[in-house]
Amino acid sequence: MTKSLVPVFAALADETRWDILTRLGARELSASALAIELPVTRQAIAKHLAALADAGLVQAAPSGREIRYRAIGARLSAVAGELDRIGAEWDGRLARIRTIAERL
């Protein structure tokens, strides 16, 4: 696995962060707006946003007096690409299993 994607997987491990990311994928929102939509305190939201930003999954965008956050698709695409590659490895292993089983 590409080293840089490990924090991305870790960031996605939390259900609240997944919810936040899904919402930010639809539109830019501030931490306060997210705290209204989700059953989590604004403080907790801020912590999750920091984790998502560290993993390169969201980006802060100043908008007037507040800071809004947006999802960055490229990192998620990289995750999808990585999982595809791991899947291709399994294709190879399954092909070998087939050869072995059909010979038995």
Add this chain to the structure above:
Amino acid sequence: MSELLVTRTVHINAHRSAVWAAITEPALVSEWFGDTASLELRVGAPGVFGWDEWGEFRIVVEEIDEPTAFAFRWAREKNTDPAPGNSTLVRFILSEKDGGTELTVRETGWEEFQGDVAANMKDNTAGWIEELDELVAFLDKQDSA
């Protein structure tokens, strides 16, 4: 949350018992997964998959339901017992289909990885790519023969 999942399926022209043997008998496992394999068919039993080039990776058997399901947790860190955070769960499902066997593999647990696993996993990944390349070369040769 939607689970990060890798899943693949292959159809095999062999009886389910043959496929079961290929994925559970150590001597056969080492033909498609690493260079050496030690494996005991008991839930909770530890095992080791070894790569001449990359070292030994430990597993723990998680599920045995002959001949329909077999699962193990696989440490992606060398010489370390598998646990959530350093491992993935590999589950095989075997079903009878069209006079043969449909074999599905599901690998999960990607969300739990911790950062310090990365360096070893990089080694491991390089090994897989090499094996895959060898396999492709082998299949190409068969096609042209």
